[in-house]
Amino acid sequence: MIQYQLRQVLPERKVDPSAALALLCSSAAAIVVWKWLVKRQIQKKMEKARRTQNEGLKKMAKAVQQFREQVPSVQTDAILSLPLLELAGRLQEGSLSPKTVLYTYLEKALEVTQQTNCLQHFIPECEEQLQEIQQQREKGLLYGIPISIKDHIGHKGHLSTCGLVQRLGTVVQEDSVLVKVLKRQGAIPFAMTNVPQSLFNYDCSNPVFGQTLNPFNHQKSPGGSSGGEGALIAGGGSILGIGSDIGGSIRLPSSFCGLCGLKPTAERLSLSGASGPVSGILAVPCALGPMARDVDSLALCMKALLCQEMFQLDPTVPPIPFNEEVYSSSAPLRVGYYDTDGYFPLPPCMRRAVRETRDALQAAGHQLVPFSPPGIHYVMTELFLKTFFADGGHAWLDVFTGDIVDPNLKSQVNCCKIPRLGKKLLALILKPLFPRLADYLSALGGTR
Numbered sequence: 001m002i003q004y005q006l007r008q009v010l011p012e013r014k015v016d017p018s019a020a021l022a023l024l025c026s027s028a029a030a031i032v033v034w035k036w037l038v039k040r041q042i043q044k045k046m047e048k049a050r051r052t053q054n055e056g057l058k059k060m061a062k063a064v065q066q067f068r069e070q071v072p073s074v075q076t077d078a079i080l081s082l083p084l085l086e087l088a089g090r091l092q093e094g095s096l097s098p099k100t101v102l103y104t105y106l107e108k109a110l111e112v113t114q115q116t117n118c119l120q121h122f123i124p125e126c127e128e129q130l131q132e133i134q135q136q137r138e139k140g141l142l143y144g145i146p147i148s149i150k151d152h153i154g155h156k157g158h159l160s161t162c163g164l165v166q167r168l169g170t171v172v173q174e175d176s177v178l179v180k181v182l183k184r185q186g187a188i189p190f191a192m193t194n195v196p197q198s199l200f201n202y203d204c205s206n207p208v209f210g211q212t213l214n215p216f217n218h219q220k221s222p223g224g225s226s227g228g229e230g231a232l233i234a235g236g237g238s239i240l241g242i243g244s245d246i247g248g249s250i251r252l253p254s255s256f257c258g259l260c261g262l263k264p265t266a267e268r269l270s271l272s273g274a275s276g277p278v279s280g281i282l283a284v285p286c287a288l289g290p291m292a293r294d295v296d297s298l299a300l301c302m303k304a305l306l307c308q309e310m311f312q313l314d315p316t317v318p319p320i321p322f323n324e325e326v327y328s329s330s331a332p333l334r335v336g337y338y339d340t341d342g343y344f345p346l347p348p349c350m351r352r353a354v355r356e357t358r359d360a361l362q363a364a365g366h367q368l369v370p371f372s373p374p375g376i377h378y379v380m381t382e383l384f385l386k387t388f389f390a391d392g393g394h395a396w397l398d399v400f401t402g403d404i405v406d407p408n409l410k411s412q413v414n415c416c417k418i419p420r421l422g423k424k425l426l427a428l429i430l431k432p433l434f435p436r437l438a439d440y441l442s443a444l445g446g447t448r
Helices: 002-009 017-070 076-080 084-093 098-116 126-133 177-184 227-234 251-256 295-305 308-313 324-328 348-363 376-388 394-398 407-417 420-430 435-444
Strands: 119-122 146-150 188-193 240-245 287-292 334-337 367-370
Touching: 017 098, 017 119, 076 098, 084 098, 084 295, 098 119, 098 126, 098 146, 098 188, 098 227, 119 227, 126 177, 126 188, 146 177, 146 227, 177 188, 177 295, 177 308, 188 227, 227 240, 227 251, 227 287, 287 295, 334 348, 348 367, 376 435, 394 407, 407 435, 420 435
Parallel strands: 146 188, 146 240, 334 367
Antiparallel strands: 119 188, 240 287
């Protein structure tokens, strides 16, 4: 009845096949043109970011050249060879000037980034900070120390990209709390270092600023996600850097580049002003921490950061200063250790390193107790992977909207794009042969 009435109201028309084909072709052409325009817009944004990067590096090179012309007799190798504690001491006593040290490290950082592509941005405001610290009444613990910071730790007037095109247009309006405290302690932030796209990779590459290389072997990775920091410090272009870590992003670059790194307890240092690509991951928190050439450098950095200024600027940070008495104590310790957790298979070299460390600690009078981490499979699958990917990875996938996916991330992105049922089936099939991969796919299936 309804169909009959519709036929009475609407005249019958034959569909012209050629018109339908033309409409289909024009629609397809419109989609192709639209995609090309979007891609072209992305390319323009990336080209602009690279030009800005190159201009900043040229500005750095010009400033260094001017300094070298003014002070040609600087012994750069001698300055670069000083450990952080000795360098800090000489700056405090005045036998070295902050200006000399800053330009020495700027020059070395330029050399290192030309070889490894570890810098994203030069911070020209470091020259203003140089003037400010010389006017301070009291010299902070990091007085005159040049310091590098990871891309996503906010510095006023600069980008915080996380290696993503969509964040290229957003300039940070205020220093992060950590940068404010570093400046208050006399440190001079001079460069922001490269990161993998979205920070979620153990390599260090993104489509905007490219691949960072290991300074000791350009065929190898510096690790990630604090890979730019690792390459710059290991290459000698920075004496102290700040990275961040959720699942190894300080520890892996430190290992790959032969450095010391510390991932403090979560919220020990303020995260205010440090951005991330995905918000709301509460079960697996991020932590900011120092990277340097030796343990004493890490301790000095933590002493400087755990101060009243940090506690006042961010009340969520527990007001517990660095415990020098515990750190300096020579009392024997009882240390638990293991050379495998039963989940990740380790190569012989890593087990050997654990044994050598155990032997060295025992020789120093400490008690070493072997143990096996309890419930490691439950911890990895239920507490880490399934909480990190509780939504099946959808929030992480969203950060690539309007972006070009870095080749190093394509396999991870493609895994997330598999339908939920497909992930579950693949996990079931792969479980007997590849149990860790199966756990990962199962976690990507989400908990909904």
